[in-house]
Amino acid sequence: MILRSRPSVVRKRCAGFSLLEVLVSLAVVSLMLGAIMAILPQQAVQARVRLDRLVATEFAYSLIEEYRVTFPQMAAEGQDATGWSWRISERDYQPETPEQLGELIRYVEIEATVWRIPEMAVTLTSLVARPKP
Secondary structure, rough: OOOOOOOOOOOOOOOOOHHHHHHHHHHHHHHHHHHHHHHHHHHHHHHHHHHHHHHHHHHHHHHHHHHHHOOOOOEEEEOOOOOOOOEEEEEEEEOOOOOOOOOOOOEEEHHHHHOHHHHEEEEEEEEEEEOOO
16 A cells, blocks of 8 residues: 555645744834934934035135125125125234235235024135235
8 A cells, every 4th residue: 555645734835935024024124224214314414514514614715705806895794695694804914934024015814704603603714915005
């Protein structure tokens, strides 16, 4: 007598994932996405701060150039339409050795400070040669 195994008794493992494996993988993926989503708002704030600093630096540079060209007609402080405030100050610059100064010119240090929020002010300094009075 030959024993035959019945196909219904022998269970073949079906190809695919069990419900438990799918749930575990979903839990792992959701934890990773949660960690990434927690980091994104911080990165957005830091990017905004860097962008504001870049805009303030470019604005201060353009103010110094405008002041240099239009001196003495430009106002020493003001505010633009987008909310940026600025202030320009000027003081005589004394080099380390007096021989560096010419007889006909004087050096002036121009300082431009630009801010939208006072705690995040950007200050640039430049030297300008002016005729002696």
